Amino acid sequence: MLTYADALKIVKETVSPLPSQIQPLTTAIGQVIAKPVCARWDMPRWDNSAMDGFAVSSQALDSTAGLDIVGSSFAGHPYNKTLQRNEAIQITTGAPLPCGADTVIPVEDTSVNDNCLSWTGTIRAKQHVRYQGEEYCEGERLVNAGTVVDAGTIGLLTGAGITEVAVYPRPRVAIFSTGDELLNPGQDPGPGQIINSNLQYLQARLQECGCTVLPLGIGADQRDNLGLIYKQAKEADLIVSTGGVSVGEKDLVQQTLLDNGFERKFWKVAIKPGKPLLFGLLNHKPCFGLPGNPAATASTFELFVLPALRILAGHGTTDRKMTARLKHGVKAGGSRHAFLWSRCEWQGDGYHVEVPQRQGSGQTRSIQGANALLSLAVGSPDLKTGDKVEIFPLYSL
Numbered sequence: 029m030l031t032y033a034d035a036l037k038i039v040k041e042t043v044s045p046l047p048s049q050i051q052p053l054t055t056a057i058g059q060v061i062a063k064p065v066c067a068r069w070d071m072p073r074w075d076n077s078a079m080d081g082f083a084v085s086s087q088a089l090d091s092t093a094g095l096d097i098v099g100s101s102f103a104g105h106p107y108n109k110t111l112q113r114n115e116a117i118q119i120t121t122g123a124p125l126p127c128g129a130d131t132v133i134p135v136e137d138t139s140v141n142d143n144c145l146s147w148t149g150t151i152r153a154k155q156h157v158r159y160q161g162e163e164y165c166e167g168e169r170l171v172n173a174g175t176v177v178d179a180g181t182i183g184l185l186t187g188a189g190i191t192e193v194a195v196y197p198r199p200r201v202a203i204f205s206t207g208d209e210l211l212n213p214g215q216d217p218g219p220g221q222i223i224n225s226n227l228q229y230l231q232a233r234l235q236e237c238g239c240t241v242l243p244l245g246i247g248a249d250q251r252d253n254l255g256l257i258y259k260q261a262k263e264a265d266l267i268v269s270t271g272g273v274s275v276g277e278k279d280l281v282q283q284t285l286l287d288n289g290f291e292r293k294f295w296k297v298a299i300k301p302g303k304p305l306l307f308g309l310l311n312h313k314p315c316f317g318l319p320g321n322p323a324a325t326a327s328t329f330e331l332f333v334l335p336a337l338r339i340l341a342g343h344g345t346t347d348r349k350m351t352a353r354l355k356h357g358v359k360a361g362g363s364r365h366a367f368l369w370s371r372c373e374w375q376g377d378g379y380h381v382e383v384p385q386r387q388g389s390g391q392t393r394s395i396q397g398a399n400a401l402l403s404l405a406v407g408s409p410d411l412k413t414g415d416k417v418e419i420f421p422l423y424s425l
């Protein structure tokens with residue numbers, strides 16, 4: 029059976045970034061920049077004051093007579109005349125330095141008498157001036173392709189006059205669950221029925237990841253019905269179903285997909301939970317059949333769907349691994365690479381991890397509150413408190 033590493037490699041080789049699009053900068057938070065962005069003007073745009081005080085010419089600093097205060101330059105209200113050597117103007121932080129001025133004396137070091145400015149202490153020529161272009165110049169590259177738009181990016185680019193950016197779109201993900209036993213939330217389960225928790229889980233997780241979700245509900249265990257749902261999914265960039273991928277009489281997802289032109293890349297991976305994972309392309313779009321057991325749905329989402337979404341969304345690397353120490357013993361790995369829902373926290377000397385009980389594939393309690401998957405390779409021995417383990421922190425796009 030395919031190993032975890034080989035299956036992930038196939039996913040990475042199969043998926044490529046979505047075409048980029050131009051978008052208003054302010055709507056692009058969390059998205060990845062597709063083309064470098066350059067400044068539209070110098071920053072600062074003009075020499076300006078770094079302090080509230082008075083702007084003077086440095087040539088006037090050795091004069092013993094005071095300077096005539098002839099006007100003001102306030103932020104938003106520049107002084108438009110040329111300052112003479114015997115003159116000063118009042119100035120505020122950020123206000124343009126007028127022609128003829130090159131030095132700012134902070135208000136604390138000055139006194140004004142009869143509209144005449146004098147100062148105390150040593151004043152350095154050209155002090156407290158922020159020069160045009162000292163942060164960046166017109167045409168200079170401010171962010172590279174591959175940058176994730178965050179608040180800092182929005183602040184920087186907005187100041188540089190940028191209102192639109194080329195970014196990779198947020199993936200649109202169609203999700204549905206299969207199974208005649210499934211009911212929608214709020215319904216009362218009768219004999220043999222359960223609430224469809226997988227769809228709600230995936231929807232929430234995709235929302236955390238900033239994806240656009242197309243929830244397509246519940247598919248009955250019938251091929252024609254499942255086929256119709258796949259047709260509805262064609263607007264999506266990636267398709268995810270849950271359930272119906274194992275070998276049971278009613279596991280019809282794979283056959284339905286093959287009837288509809290599915291190009292299968294793999295089925296079954298030696299992992300626990302999640303063994304019957306199905307992956308391929310439907311109409312050239314990545315399509316995952318996640319196993320229906322809730323812990324298998326959730327872990328195969330983290331291990332395979334999320335890396336695929338990261339690639340679609342233009343993110344570079346997809347692997348994140350950390351080392352942590354066990355807070356308690358963990359039983360040996362079995363014949364499949366095991367991934368255990370776990371909680372990891374920093375405790376002074378490093379990360380420490382605990383593994384909740386109730387890790388059954390059909391159970392959901394261990395997923396709630398988890399922030400990592402603990403990786404237990406095939407054949408790993410029983411582990412004890414303090415042993416080092418590899419964990420995959422859960423992350424969003």
Ligand SMILES: Nc1nc2c(c(=O)[nH]1)N[C@H]1C(S)=C(S)[C@@H](COP(=O)(O)OP(=O)(O)OC[C@H]3O[C@@H](n4cnc5c(N)ncnc54)[C@H](O)[C@@H]3O)O[C@H]1N2
Pocket residue numbers: 205206207209210222223224225226227270271272273274275276279301302303304318319320321322324389390
């Ligand atoms: N003979 C074999 N049987 C099974 C094998 C196998 O290799 N040989 N593999 C087992 C493994 S491992 C898994 S994982 C499951 C996955 O099977 P399916 O993907 O076909 O999932 P279902 O049979 O549809 O459901 C399994 C289980 O999960 C519950 N479920 C399904 N959908 C949901 C949902 N949306 N929300 C909550 N719970 C859901 C469902 O009721 C079943 O209890 O197959 C094993 N069998």
Ligand code: MOO
Pocket residue numbers: 299300301302303304319321323324389390
């Ligand atoms: O691999 Mo399945 O996900 O054990 O139950």
